[in-house]
Amino acid sequence: MTHPNSDSAPVKVQQLINGEFQCSASKDWIDVTNPATQEVIAQVPCATADEVQQAIASAKAAFKVWRDTPVPARARVMLQYQALLKEHHDELAEILAQETGKTFEDAKGDVWRGIEVVEHAANIPSLLMGETVENVANGIDTYSYTQPLGVCAGITPFNFPAMIPLWMFPLAIACGNAFILKPSEQDPMTPMRLAELFIEAGAPKDVLQVIHGRKEQVDALLTDPEIKAISFVGSVPVGQYIYQTGTANMKRVQAFAGAKNHMVVMPDANKQQVVNNIVGASCGAAGQRCMAISVAVLVGDARAWVDDIKEALAGIRPGAWNDKQAAYGPIISPQAKQRVLSLIAKGKEEGATCLLDGSDCVVEGFPDGNWVGPTLFADVTPQMSIYSEEVFGPVLCVIGVDSLEEAIALINEHPCGNGTSIFTASGAAARKYQHEIEVGQVGINVPIPVPLPFFSFTGWKASFYGDQHAYGKQAIRFYTETKTITARWFESDIAASGPNMTIHL
Numbered sequence: 001m002t003h004p005n006s007d008s009a010p011v012k013v014q015q016l017i018n019g020e021f022q023c024s025a026s027k028d029w030i031d032v033t034n035p036a037t038q039e040v041i042a043q044v045p046c047a048t049a050d051e052v053q054q055a056i057a058s059a060k061a062a063f064k065v066w067r068d069t070p071v072p073a074r075a076r077v078m079l080q081y082q083a084l085l086k087e088h089h090d091e092l093a094e095i096l097a098q099e100t101g102k103t104f105e106d107a108k109g110d111v112w113r114g115i116e117v118v119e120h121a122a123n124i125p126s127l128l129m130g131e132t133v134e135n136v137a138n139g140i141d142t143y144s145y146t147q148p149l150g151v152c153a154g155i156t157p158f159n160f161p162a163m164i165p166l167w168m169f170p171l172a173i174a175c176g177n178a179f180i181l182k183p184s185e186q187d188p189m190t191p192m193r194l195a196e197l198f199i200e201a202g203a204p205k206d207v208l209q210v211i212h213g214r215k216e217q218v219d220a221l222l223t224d225p226e227i228k229a230i231s232f233v234g235s236v237p238v239g240q241y242i243y244q245t246g247t248a249n250m251k252r253v254q255a256f257a258g259a260k261n262h263m264v265v266m267p268d269a270n271k272q273q274v275v276n277n278i279v280g281a282s283c284g285a286a287g288q289r290c291m292a293i294s295v296a297v298l299v300g301d302a303r304a305w306v307d308d309i310k311e312a313l314a315g316i317r318p319g320a321w322n323d324k325q326a327a328y329g330p331i332i333s334p335q336a337k338q339r340v341l342s343l344i345a346k347g348k349e350e351g352a353t354c355l356l357d358g359s360d361c362v363v364e365g366f367p368d369g370n371w372v373g374p375t376l377f378a379d380v381t382p383q384m385s386i387y388s389e390e391v392f393g394p395v396l397c398v399i400g401v402d403s404l405e406e407a408i409a410l411i412n413e414h415p416c417g418n419g420t421s422i423f424t425a426s427g428a429a430a431r432k433y434q435h436e437i438e439v440g441q442v443g444i445n446v447p448i449p450v451p452l453p454f455f456s457f458t459g460w461k462a463s464f465y466g467d468q469h470a471y472g473k474q475a476i477r478f479y480t481e482t483k484t485i486t487a488r489w490f491e492s493d494i495a496a497s498g499p500n501m502t503i504h505l
């Protein structure tokens with residue numbers, strides 16, 4: 001994955017180009033830091049234009065061979081990959097925890113949710129099955145095949161450096177494509193280890209290429225005619241840019257973007273279950289999850305539960321990745337922490353009641369970490385920045401409403417629609433909610449309803465640009481083209497009649 005420059009210099013993160021793990025010739029390198037200490041643990045290159053072109057050319061050549069590799073052979077690579085990922089689960093989680101700051105258990109979860117997608121990719125023969133109808137006209141049959149697109153690319157965010165690359169390249173490659181991954185420059189070591197294990201699993205060395213960088217490298221992928229499809233996960237503004245630029249360059253694009261997820265709490269719900277679930281859903285991973293609950297909508301008498309939520313949040317604290325008592329880790333960077341702190345300050349300025357303020361959080365032994373303690377705002381209104389913007393920190397906003405109808409109207413007004421949940425004992429309330437809410441993933445007494453890989457990850461509105469979502473059957477449609485064949489086999493070589501001038505079969 002990396003190689004030391006000298007005894008004292010940070011390790012240099014490699015790229016995977018043309019089947020080789022190699023050190024970039026770039027002069028532009030970005031520090032990768034441990035967010036609990038600010039120690040520079042590695043440096044990641046911004047690939048040169050030439051390196052990006054090499055990756056694209058190599059992927060194009062790889063595709064010509066890989067597309068004809070029998071589908072069961074592709075499935076076997078995924079089976080072997082799944083076994084290797086499980087074998088290296090702890091090792092991957094440790095790398096991931098150090099570069100993201102996630103607690104070890106949370107880092108293991110990040111890897112595990114990716115392993116589940118690889119398991120799904122191992123079912124590729126069944127997933128690729130097309131459709132057939134015999135005898136659509138006399139002696140004529142129609143059937144369809146799903147064929148790969150060519151070279152696909154993925155651009156991934158910092159917050160799930162194992163799961164999100166694994167949402168993309170195993171399925172794209174199982175479909176017969178070649179794939180270029182551009183992981184987040186903030187935590188590139190986990191994706192590089194994933195790539196090493198993929199090659200070890202028996203994948204041809206050049207079907208996966210990994211290049212690093214930022215906008216310039218992404219732009220090269222977005223505009224190159226050899227790239228047929230782009231998968232992106234990240235923030236709303238970048239997602240919009242990727243979707244617009246990729247489609248303007250005639251590519252298929254799926255862009256998963258930011259979120260603001262609400263939990264509706266009905267007064268008939270079990271209070272302790274609500275409180276237990278809201279703590280993890282809002283502050284787990286320091287709130288840096290696209291499915292984190294950042295708004296609790298307390299309905300009717302449930303408004304009084306704000307004190308119980310406050311007490312539970314006050315009982316957790318952040319800490320280093322290997323601190324077993326820590327509920328969550330640091331924010332990814334000092335800049336990201338600053339952004340969270342300024343949104344907390346703005347919340348106070350704009351008139352929300354700050355019941356718990358994590359701005360001055362200190363973690364013993366880690367004076368330089370990007371810590372933010374659990375933060376709770378009550379009396380939040382939709383006009384406030386802490387409500388309209390994605391904070392991406394351990395900050396929970398509470399809004400009180402009188403009825404389920406009012407809760408639904410409030411949530412439907414928000415531009416984002418990634419995930420939501422309702423806690424209730426009423427089947428009727430839950431059904432009304434699942435039917436009327438304009439959000440793509442709904443949990444009923446489940447706080448973070450991330451679908452398992454045989455379904456798809458189906459964010460809506462400003463949380464997703466495109467039509468086919470990640471994993472499940474939709475990913476197969478995204479990474480393939482359908483070819484429909486209409487066939488007639490003559491029983492004799494005598495033409496029954498003269499020229500056929502109609503369009504009828």
Ligand code: NAD
Nearest residue numbers: 156157158183184214215218234235238256257258259290
């Ligand atoms: P980001 O948008 O800053 O970066 C994502 C990727 O885009 C990175 O690889 C980055 O290098 C690249 N990038 C950044 N700026 C770019 C530009 N101007 N042009 C081209 N590429 C650019 O996101 P992040 O901070 O890494 O991740 C956090 C965001 O991701 C949050 O908003 C979160 O909600 C979102 N997210 C969404 C989902 C989902 O499924 N909807 C899942 C995880 C994360």
